[in-house]
Amino acid sequence: xxxxxxxxxxxxxxxxxxxxxxxxxxxxxxxxxxxxxxxxxxxxxxxxxxxxxxxxxxxxxxxxxxxxxxxxxxxxxxxxxxxxxxxxxxxxxxxxxxxxxxxxxxxxxxxxxxxxxxxxxxxxxxxxxxxxxxxxxxxxxxxxxxxxxxxxxxxxxxxxxxxxxxxxxxxxxxxxxxxxxxxxxxxxxxxxxxxxxxxxxxxxxxxxxxxxxxxxxxxxxxxxxxxxxxxxxxxxxxxxxxxxxxxxxxxxxxxxxxxxxxxxxxxxxxxxxxxxxxxxxxxxxxxxxxxxxxxxxxxxxxxxxxxxxxxxxxxxxxxxxxxxxxxxxxxxxx
Amino acid sequence: xxxxxxxxxxxxxxxxxxxxxxxxxxxxxxxxxxxxxxxxxxxxxxxxxxxxxxxxxxxxxxxxxxxxxxxxxxxxxxxxxxxxxxxxxxxxxxxxxxxxxxxxxxxxxxxxxxxxxxxxxxxxxxxxxxxxxxxxxxxxxxxxxxxxxxxxxxxxxxxxxxxxxxxxxxxxxxxxxxxxxxxxxxxxxxxxxxxxxxxxxxxxxxxxxxxxxxxxxxxxxxxxxxxxxxxxxxxxxxxxxxxxxxxxxxxxxxxxxxxxxxxxxxxxxxxxxxxxxxxxxxxxxxxxxxxxxxxxxxxxxxxxxxxxxxxxxxxxxxxxxxxxxxxxxxxxxx
Numbered sequence: 332x333x334x335x336x337x338x339x340x341x342x343x344x345x346x347x348x349x350x351x352x353x354x355x356x357x358x359x360x361x362x363x364x365x366x367x368x369x370x371x372x373x374x375x376x377x378x379x380x381x382x383x384x385x386x387x388x389x390x391x392x393x394x395x396x397x398x399x400x401x402x403x404x405x406x407x408x409x410x411x412x413x414x415x416x417x418x419x420x421x422x423x424x425x426x427x428x429x430x431x432x433x434x435x436x437x438x439x440x441x442x443x444x445x446x447x448x449x450x451x452x453x454x455x456x457x458x459x460x461x462x463x464x465x466x467x468x469x470x471x472x473x474x475x476x477x478x479x480x481x482x483x484x485x486x487x488x489x490x491x492x493x494x495x496x497x498x499x500x501x502x503x504x505x506x507x508x509x510x511x512x513x514x515x516x517x518x519x520x521x522x523x524x525x526x527x528x529x530x531x532x533x534x535x536x537x538x539x540x541x542x543x544x545x546x547x548x549x550x551x552x553x554x555x556x557x558x559x560x561x562x563x564x565x566x567x568x569x570x571x572x573x574x575x576x577x578x579x580x581x582x583x584x585x586x587x588x589x590x591x592x593x594x595x596x597x598x599x600x601x602x603x604x605x606x607x608x609x610x611x612x613x614x615x616x617x618x619x620x621x622x623x624x625x626x627x628x629x630x631x632x633x634x635x636x637x638x639x640x641x642x643x644x645x646x647x648x649x650x651x652x653x654x655x656x657x658x659x660x661x662x663x664x665x
Numbered sequence: 666x667x668x669x670x671x672x673x674x675x676x677x678x679x680x681x682x683x684x685x686x687x688x689x690x691x692x693x694x695x696x697x698x699x700x701x702x703x704x705x706x707x708x709x710x711x712x713x714x715x716x717x718x719x720x721x722x723x724x725x726x727x728x729x730x731x732x733x734x735x736x737x738x739x740x741x742x743x744x745x746x747x748x749x750x751x752x753x754x755x756x757x758x759x760x761x762x763x764x765x766x767x768x769x770x771x772x773x774x775x776x777x778x779x780x781x782x783x784x785x786x787x788x789x790x791x792x793x794x795x796x797x798x799x800x801x802x803x804x805x806x807x808x809x810x811x812x813x814x815x816x817x818x819x820x821x822x823x824x825x826x827x828x829x830x831x832x833x834x835x836x837x838x839x840x841x842x843x844x845x846x847x848x849x850x851x852x853x854x855x856x857x858x859x860x861x862x863x864x865x866x867x868x869x870x871x872x873x874x875x876x877x878x879x880x881x882x883x884x885x886x887x888x889x890x891x892x893x894x895x896x897x898x899x900x901x902x903x904x905x906x907x908x909x910x911x912x913x914x915x916x917x918x919x920x921x922x923x924x925x926x927x928x929x930x931x932x933x934x935x936x937x938x939x940x941x942x943x944x945x946x947x948x949x950x951x952x953x954x955x956x957x958x959x960x961x962x963x964x965x966x967x968x969x970x971x972x973x974x975x976x977x978x979x980x981x982x983x984x985x986x987x988x989x990x991x992x993x994x995x996x997x998x999x
Contacts, residue, residue: 381930388930389900553925566723572929585923591887592919595906595937596715596722602936603929 333358334639336427338393342383345580345650350383351399351643359432366410368421368431373639373660374402374452375646377485377551380579389605399427399642402457404441404448405662415440422451427642429662446624453486453657454631455620457606461573462490463616464609467498469571469602470547474499477543479560482551483524484511485649486631486657487573490620491549492521493629500547503540505556507652514655519630533559547571553578554587561593572603576650632656637663667692668973669762672727676717679914680984684717685733685977693766700744702755702765707973707994708736708786709980711819711885714913723939733761733976736791738775738782739996749774756785761976763996780958787820787991788965789954791940795907796824797950798943801832803905803936804881808833811877813894816885817858818845819983820965820991821907824954825883826855827963834881837874839890841986848989853964867893881905887912888921895927906937910984966990971997 332355339352361367381388382400393400404422407415412435415421423438425431441448446455453459465487466472478495482488483504492502492515504515504524515521523540530536537545537559544565550557553575564570578585594601609616623629634654636645642660649658666689673686695701715722716734727734738756741749746769749755757772759765775782780789787793799821800806812829816822817838826836826849838849838858849855857874864870871879871893878899884891887909898904912919928935943950957963968988970979976994983992 389932550925553923557925572925575926575929578923578926585926586920587923589887589912589919589921590924591884591891591906591935591937592909592912594935595909598723598937598939598942600934600936601925601928602934603925603932605932608932 332356333428333430335398335429336639336642337396338383338399339395341385341395342380342580346380346383346647348643348647353640358430361409361411361432364412365432365434366412366415367408368403368405368423368425368433369408370403370405370425370429370431370662372404372449372452373425373427373642373662374456375642375649375658375660376401376458377574377576377579377650379646380576380650400424401427402452403427403431404451420448422448422456427639429639445621449633449657449659450624450631452659453633454490454624454629455617458486458657459490459620460609460613460616461606462487462494463620464606464612465571465573465604466491466494466547466549468609469604470549470569472498472500472547472569475501476546477501477503477541477565478547478549479503479505479537479541479545479563480549480551481505481556481560482574482576482652483515483521484508484655485551485652486654488549488551489515489519489632489656490629493519494623495547496520497623497628501543503537503545505537505552505560511655514632527556534562537563544568549573550575552576554585558588558590561590564593564597564599566597568597568599570599570601572601579650634658636660666690667762667764669732669760670973670976671730672717672733673729675719675729676714676914680714680717680981682977682981687974692764695743695745695766698746699766699768700746700749701742702737702739702757702759702767703742704737704739704759704763704765704996706738706783706786707759707761707976707996708790709976709983709992709994710735710792711908711910711913711984713980714910714984734758735761736786737765738785754782756782756790761973763973779955783967783991783993784958784965786993787967788824788958788963789951792820792991793824793954794943794947794950795940796821796828797954798940798946799905799907799938800825800828800881800883802943803938804883804903806832806834806881806903809835810880811835811837811875811899812881812883813837813839813871813875813879813897814883814885815839815890815894816908816910816986817849817855818842818989819885819986820988822883822885823849823853823966823990824963827853828957829881830854831957831962835877837871837879839871839886839894845989848966861890868896871897878902883907884909886910888919892922892924895924898927898931898933900931902931902933904933904935906935913984968992969995971995 403425420441554577888911
């Protein structure tokens with residue numbers, strides 16, 4: 332049987348496990364020009380929260396009763412598509428299920444000799460590319476600058492900080508536990524990390540860690556932490572807006588201090604972006620990221636939850652910051 | 666005598682006439698390498714509000730007791746500087762006074778045969794260049810797009826709208842009186858103009874005037890009008906932030922709806938800018954602006970107040986939107 336996780340209800344505020352439903356369906360048969368994938372790794376990512384709403388965010392929402400959307404990696408089990416053979420390792424948008432049939436559009440073949448296939452969902456996948464283009468192209472980070480990244484111990488955040496270090500920046504992370512702080516500093520080489528859960532004076536604490544102000548604020552969270560970072564921006568600073576995880580489950584009209592005056596007075600560039608904007612440059616990005624991973628300059632950590640039935644719990648835990656590095660769900664059907 | 670307007674007090678909230686003081690001083694004598702200018706036109710601009718505060722905004726503040734800072738145009742009365750002769754028309758940062766001595770740094774010579782010298786403070790000066798670079802370089806306006814400009818009947822706003830029309834955009838203005846609306850539509854060719862003083866539903870009213878959404882929101886005002894515009898931004902829209910005149914006299918912590926989620930979901934670029942960033946391209950800008958003024962494609966209006974003693978009142982009136990087009994003070998000493 333093919334176990335799938337469906338969207339059962341539109342969450343009000345923070346989502347809960349009952350917003351999802353496990354369903355058993357027959358394992359599908361590939362038609363002409365299609366192939367069957369046995370999924371081994373499922374990715375859960377912050378953007379999925381937006382897909383659960385009725386309103387379109389930057390991508391269409393998931394319909395009630397449909398399989399939850401998401402990237403996954405696995406192996407071809409049966410193929411009627413010339414480009415893919417049984418045994419090939421692949422990643423694609425296979426959704427929250429154990430088996431998927433696809434025509435291969437948007438599917439990427441993986442070489443497990445280069446890196447573990449799970450990295451195709453993390454450091455050598457969308458999160459890695461998001462960090463790469465967000466920091467370097469949108470954020471225009473340059474050697475000697477101070478880069479602050481929120482959600483620093485998450486997948487994207489942990490790559491952003493390391494890529495900034497590779498480029499000669501001073502890197503300050505913001506994370507939510509002492510263990511995360513220790514990992515970012517001791518293992519990943521961040522210059523300083525703020526544990527936002529043990530301070531209430533975000534601005535004062537950040538100011539101490541950024542004596543030269545902030546040149547790039549890589550924004551993953553939103554809310555009061557980002558308000559504090561805005562107050563410390565240097566003239567001509569850049570703010571790539573990658574996520575607003577603190578606000579994904581908030582009501583419609585979250586109020587906060589007005590930021591446009593800061594943006595004007597400091598001539599700041601604030602830019603929301605999606606990795607898909609850089610599709611024509613994925614090759615360049617993956618080449619660089621792979622180089623850095625293989626040389627040991629870019630490290631990654633995975634937080635693994637076992638069993639498709641636990642995907643909702645893994646997703647909710649990730650939204651609460653329970654993960655360190657990339658949150659994955661491992662499926663043992665193959 | 667040289668009548669000057671000094672900064673007498675730091676305003677709390679909206680400035681008042683008593684924050685300024687008129688002083689009579691002897692007409693200064695130019696030293697070796699300097700020349701004396703008799704000022705004919707003084708510019709009052711929104712940015713000056715920031716210079717009245719103790720805290721540096723994007724430029725140092727004016728010291729208490731100092732002559733107010735500002736651009737002005739006039740004629741050389743006496744010269745001991747080889748590059749400038751008696752009778753030359755010039756513009757520079759001469760301040761709020763009837764006579765100024767300068768070494769010529771940053772002073773531009775004017776040809777009254779090309780355009781009236783007062784235009785060097787408006788359409789063929791900083792406001793014109795601000796509109797040109799803000800709309801085309803920061804805003805990346807393209808033919809067929811919808812451009813919305815707030816403060817539309819002010820100097821910068823009225824140029825922005827016309828430059829956008831020249832480039833084939835649909836242009837919607839936001840202004841504060843029926844006379845301004847009529848002028849922008851009938852004389853300047855705006856496609857639509859919203860009188861924000863006769864509606865409270867900014868979003869609904871703007872939505873009706875922008876059936877295709879907003880691609881460029883040229884931001885001069887801040888506050889609830891800009892909140893409404895943000896809600897109508899199209900994917901990949903640009904927001905050049907030129908001013909926040911509604912907030913210049915507000916307390917420190919103005920609250921409003923959080924905008925970063927809109928910026929993320931629509932992949933919007935919001936960028937604060939100063940015209941000085943484009944100093945190396947002023948020649949290009951002035952050439953284009955002059956061409957359009959002379960061909961009649963770019964019209965300008967001046968609101969003129971007579972007498973240096975009335976400069977504070979002209980400035981306050983401009984901050985309240987009392988002007989149409991460029992607010993100037995005319996000085997009759999020459």
